[in-house]
Amino acid sequence: VVDAYWNPTLEAETNLRKYGNAFEYITVRRIIQWIFSIIIFALVFGIAMSNPKGFITILEEAASLFQNIEIGLFLAIMTYKVTSHEYSKYTLP
Incomplete structure (x- = not known):
């Protein structure tokens, strides 16, 4: 969901081979992706549990x-x- 609206020129892709520190690997984009994934999962899970x-x-x-x-x-x-x-x-x- 986030990838469709994210401008790839805002940040360069990072990986752990390039950066040895895991904190440099965690970017704003990845945090937003995780948050949206958790929200969507919680929404579907809530609907599934209610009916x-x-x-x-x-x-x-x-x-x-x-x-x-x-x-x-x-x-x-x-x-x-x-x-x-x-x-x-x-x-x-």
Whole structure:
């Protein structure tokens, strides 16, 4: 969620190989990501605990919906790529 709105030019990516100290590895971006992850988890957990049967039903329906959307999207992308000039020399059965 945070990555979609974060400007990567605000800070350089850090890793522990570059910086030996773990406190230099923990950046504002990572802290915000952790906080948002905990908030989203707490929200979903709270909803699941308040109505477990309804949550299971919604989870099953949402999983099916997102799977169908994903398959449709990938099929459209594959069809577009196959019909491009790069693959025009290949014959499809």
